[in-house]
Amino acid sequence: MADSVGFIYTFFLTAAVIYVSAIVIIFGVKEQPIRSKEAKRVSYSRKDVLIHIFKQPLLVVTMLLTFITQVGNFSIQPLLALYIHDLHGPVNLAFYAGLAFSATGLGNLLFTRKWGDLGDRIGHDKVLLALLILSSILFIPQAMADSYVMLVIFRFLYGMALGGIIPCTTAYIRIKAPASMQGEVLGYNVSFRFLGNVVGPVIGGIVASHYGIPAVFYVTAGIFLFGALFLWAVRSHAKTNERSV
Incomplete structure (x- = not known):
């Protein structure tokens, strides 16, 4: 267009x-309308909702991972057109930049349902951990791409991994939050998501201005890896506490 x-x-x-x-x-x-008797009977104040969130470490981590995911995703997006200009040149730049964005969206579209189904069967936290690691790995080849086609391929593969992160975080919140407070809890989660939309481009711009656009991909890979390690540490701690109880 x-x-x-x-x-x-x-x-x-x-x-x-x-x-x-x-x-x-x-x-x-x-x-x-919500048919749940529990949802009609119980009313939670904002304080009750926050207490419920902070009493469950994995629920807090899930929201932080939403923030981390958006920081990683948006750190490179404002710079992608410039990166494609370097790889492909100025001819039809808007079209080719849009195509690279669409490749990520196509990967999302094809695999979101599959990741959600797998999370229902083996646990959303396990799938989330694997996808964070996979996203970290798939960002590195994007920094080393020497052609536009290679970049698009790895953007598509990254989209396949990214497609399961948001459904798994949303599903986990719905599992852990009572029906009558799910709207507010999901609202907090979306707030973290948009905070990541704000912070991500700033980080990407700072890194690119000092070290070049390829460095942003490496930093983003580190951000996703940090999120995976953070989730793994909290999961391990929670399981240890459950065994001791």
């Missing part, structure tokens, strides 16, 4: 799509 009609009209067209989506939701989506 940007190459065909320009950036200004792309904003207008995107706004139109969002408007149509809102109309579809307003008239096409019918929300069912």
Whole structure:
């Protein structure tokens, strides 16, 4: 769209799509009221919700991992077009940058359900740990890509791993939080997510300005690895406490 009609009209067209989506939701989506007796009977204050969150270390870690994931994901996104310019050149740059973004989204689309199903069977925390490690590994080849095609391939593979992180964190929160407080707990989780959207580009810009764009990929790989080690440490500590009890 940007190459065909320009950036200004792309904003207008995107706004139109969002408007149509809102109309579809307003008239096409019918929300069912919560039938849970527990949800109707119990009412939690903000203090109760926060106490419930902090009493469960893995619930806190899940929210922090949401933040870490978004920091890692958005650290490179504002710089990706510049990186593609270096690999491919200025010809149809907007299209090729969009294609690289879409490759990640396609990996998400194809594997999100599979990761969610696996989490239902073996545990969402286990799947989350594996995907954080896999995301860390798949960021390194992106820094070493010597062609646009190689970058797109590894962006797609990274998207496959990323596609399971958000569903697993959301599912874990829904499991650990009572129905009548799930909305507020998920709201806190989304707040951490958008905080990562703010912090990630800042970190990426600082690293790129000092060490170059490829360094951002290595830093991001380290961020995902840190998240995996953090989750593993808290899981091990929680299991140790359960055995002692």
